[in-house]
Amino acid sequence: MTTAPILAARGVSKFFFGNRVLRDVSIALQPGRIHALLGENGAGKSTLINILSGALRPDSGGVEVDGKTYRALSPRDARRAGVAVAQQELGLTSQISIAENVGLGDFPRRYGLIDYGDLARRAKAALDLVGLDEDLASPVDDLPLGRRQMVEIARALFREPRVLILDEPTSSLSAHEAQTLTGLLERLRSKGVAILYISHRLNEVMRLCDYVTVLKDGVVTADRPMQGVDAADLVRLMVGRDSGHLFPEWTPVADREPIVSVAGLSSSVLRDIDITIRRGEVFGIGGLVGQGQEDLLLSLYGALPASSRSATFRGRPGLPRSVRAANDLGLAYVPADRKREGLHLAHAIAWNLMLPSFARAAALSLRRRGAERGLAAQLADRFTIKGDLTRQVQVLSGGNQQKVALAKWIPGDPRVLLLNDPTRGVDVETKREIYGLLRRLAGEGKAIVLSSSDTPELVHLCDRVAVMRQGRIVANIERQSLSEEAIVAASMGAETARAAA
Amino acid sequence: MSLSDPVRFPRVRARAILGSRPFLTVLLVAAVWIAASFAKPGFGAFGHLRYLFELGAVVGLVAIGQTFVVIAGGIDLSVGAIITVSAVGAPLVAIPGDGSGAFAILAILAAATAIGFLNGLGVALLRAHPMIMTLAMATFLQGLLILIAGGSAVSAQNPLLEWLGDARPGGVPAGVIVWIFASALALAALHATPFGARVFALGANPLASTLSGIDARATTIAVYAISGFASGVTGLLLLGMNGQGYVGIGDPYLLSSIAAVVLGGTSILGGAGTYAGTIPGAILLVTITALITVVNASPGWRSILFGALVLALLLLSGREARRR
Structure with missing residues (x-):
């Protein structure tokens, strides 16, 4: 391609406390192209994004904007050049409204005051693009994670960017929301926006992106068009060796006695749920994000x-009334x-583990x-x-933090592990470790309840999957009929779900 | 096998200890003392330094409770009022048959702990903000004091308290001995028991603590009860030292207790700190008070000077590091 890049890094290196995070990294973002940036956690992706958006200054090398090279690009320069970043969650201020979050730092003014009318109009336009129909005035706190992620993306779009950087936009999105995003990105591409797309989900990246840069330990290991690359190649470039199978062998456990059974569970969100959790099982819970x-x-x-x-929890009647009571019954929650x-x-890693x-x-006691x-x-x-x-x-990196959050329960010998999306934002290698670990724990006779937004995970790891929609369990899918299609269909409320169940 | 694993648990370096906030506060105290002894003869005399420790014991004892509460993520603005209640109340609860005064002491300590317990209930169960809850409690107690004690000072006829205020077994004031024991207990509770770990956990991240099985309510109630108890002890010690209690006797100790905690390096945001820093913090505060007293100034100016100096010291000894 001969098009001139809008934004490019040239031979950038960066050190943190004497550790080299990036070495001689170059990347060029061209208009009308979706550019994938891949790498494990800790490979230097976030650092590179921060350099491209002016939040960090490279120790050597420079950033080029519209052909002009900056030794020290400031966030202001970057904003003026039309660079917008949608951070991986938590970039939002939770107590203020959706509209204010979307416009934050770039409020339209009139007579020196914020023009709320104009703000609402423009925020609405940005939110429509990402398919959000929530009340603009409600605080971000009230939104489930997936929707918050969409607000974050809307916030980047609000600035009408020429370069859009998305840091793991789909890690907490449901299949449906991810689809909306895909459509949006394709439209932006055709309008000539340069898009940098960071994700751990390879299928998605391969489907959507035109070009790929792979980082491993701060070094570029690939920089080429997506055409002709397959998933195994990409994983090898990220990890530096053959990834083998991501999921462990599925071996059913013979002893599958029910350990927890609840009928008619209801709350402000849940509607009449029947659920049985068995020893030795990985029991999946799927569905769109935020369905209870x-x-x-x-x-x-x-x-x-x-x-x-x-x-009934381990032979005792009644729901646990407090976390302490649940812990005493052998339940743990991640x-x-x-x-x-x-x-x-x-606090220290060891302290967290204790x-x-x-x-x-x-x-x-002492x-x-x-x-x-x-x-x-x-x-x-x-x-x-x-x-x-x-x-x-x-x-620690996200993956290692997750391991700490899981490991701290092991000394108490829990019988039921309740896991809420344990592999979100976790790199491939750690994912594989966690999968292996979960299967092993199930093999030891523990019950694993795995709620996940990652459908392949549910298909390959679980003995059965319950799919939730609007606070109900709408399908129970057994191992033999598990497939991504079955889960997605049930989550979206398609009729086939009944058949699969 | 891995008990002394140097990779998992590297030895603590001397530099880390020398650079810690408690140690820096000790250095600051030493520097002020040395400077003051040169500036004013007699400041460094044994008798005077012993007197400073005696005053430091009062601040140090209140600050025990404040340290627990602040580390747990709260604040106790009722310590001054609880001190006053204890100092004024002890003579009132004396009963005729109680020659030693032990009954009055136990009754007052129970009452002070109960007040702290109520603070804890308000914060934990009613979810009142700690500032509002404890400030309301302080106002309530002040009203109560005016009703029962009027405006007059009450004298104690309590042999045990008189001993506590005056005795010097082996040359060490009894109040300082109480402080040493209480400090040892406080340090052990904070750093060597699961309870202490829960206090730190609660202050650092209440949500993660609750989801990890920590009983946030019980822990919250416990730290406010500890603070009530510590304030009760302080009130009794003050009564013993002064010979009489009056409304307002505890007022100066509210700012002192918080300042001692923060000067010692405990985060006002909760979750981090140690009583080991509060100890030199308390000594530092009484030293400043003593220095101000020798400067011949009116009470108004003394108060202004004290407030300004506390602020200056906090800036000097390092502001709160930014978090998150």
Whole structure:
């Protein structure tokens, strides 16, 4: 292609505290092209985005905007050149309204005051593009994660960008929302917008993107048109070796006694749910994002008020009334939003690994540091969390943080693991480790409940899958009839779901 | 096998300790003391320094409770009022048959703890903001004091408290001995028990703590009860040292307790800190008060000077590092 790029990095290197994060990286974003940026967590993708948007200054090399080279591009320069970034969630201010979030930092003014009328009009236009019909005045806090992600994208579109950078836009989107996004990106491409697209979902990338740059440990390992590349090639370029199979062999466990059974579970979101959880099973929960999956897990975990017609947890009647009670019954919960709900970011890795044990132990007993360290080191070994455990947990990559959030429950020997989208934003290698681990735990006779927005995961890992829609379970699909089509069809409410069930 | 694994748990470096906030606060105290001894003869005399520790014990004891509450992510604005209630209340609850005064002491400590417990209930169950809850409690207590004690000072006839205020076994003031024991208990509870870990967890991230099985309500109620108890002890010690209690006796200790906690490096946002820093923080505060007293100024100017100096010291000893 001979088109001149709008935005390009030329031979960029970046160091953090003496560690090289990027080495001599070049990338060129051309108008009318969807450009994929691939790499495992920690490969340097976020750093590169930050350099392209002016948030970080490269240690050597430069950024070129419309042919003009900047040694130190400022965020202002980048904005003026029409570069907009849709961050991977949490870029939003949760207490202010959707419209204000969309326009934040770029409010239309009249007589020096914010022109709310104009803001609402333009925000509405941006939100229409991403297919959001929520009330503009409602706070972002009220939205489920997937919708928040769409607001984040609308926020980038609000600026009518010439270069649009999307950092893992689909990691928390449902199949339907992802489809809307795909359509939108294709339209933007035809209008000549340069798009940089970061995602862990290879199928999606291969379908959508024209060009691909692969980063591995801060070095570009591929920079070429997408045509003629297959998924295995890409994984090899990211990981540096053959990925083999992502999912472990599925081996059914013989002893599948019910361990939890609930009938008529209802709450403000849930509508009359019947559910049975069995030992030795990975039980999937699918559906579009925000159909009550999280409420279901939290209700079983005693963290949300709910009622039921009948409930038995490990032989005892009734729903757990508190998280403590649920823990005592052998339930453990790994949240989707690990930074806010799962971990204490500023505390040490070892300390995070011990937290449920602190909650369980007698309040005024003496802690035994030696035993704590031994246990933490064992857990870290088993979950392949490398290095110094006295570091703050926030220095770990997303995948390793997820392993900590999961590993901390193991000392309590939980019988039922409730997992809320455990592989969201996690790199391929860690995903594979987590999959293997879940199968192993099921093999040991634990019950795994896996709510996931990643449909292939449900198909390949689960013994059966319940699909939720609007607070109900609309289909129960057994292993032999599991397929992506069956799950998607049931989530969208297609008639075939009944047949599959 | 991995107990002493240097990769998993590297040895703590001397530099990390020397650069820690508690240690820096100790250095600051030392520097102020050395400067003051040169500037004013007699400041560095043993008797005077011992006196400073005696005053420091009062601030240090209130600040025990404040440290727990602040680390748990709250704040207790009722400590001054609880001190006053204890100091004024102890003579009132004396009963004739109680020669040693032990009954009055136990009754007051129970009452102070109960007040803290109520603060905790309000914060944990009614979900009142800690500032509102404890400020309302303080106002309530002040009204109560005016009703029962009027405006007059009450003298204590309590042998145990008199001993606490005056005795110096082995040359060490009894109040300082109480402070040393209480400090040891506080440090152990914070850093060597699961309860302490829960307090840190709650202050750092309440949501993640609850989802990890920590009983946030019980922990919250416990820290406010500890603060009530610590304020009760402080009130009794003050009464012993002063000989009489009056309305307003506890007022200066509200700012002091919070300032001592923050000067010692505990995050006002919760989740991080240690009582080991509060100890030199308390000493630093009483040192400033003593220095201001020798400057011959009116009470109004002293108060202004004290407030300004506390602010300056906080800026000097490092502001809150930005988080997130």
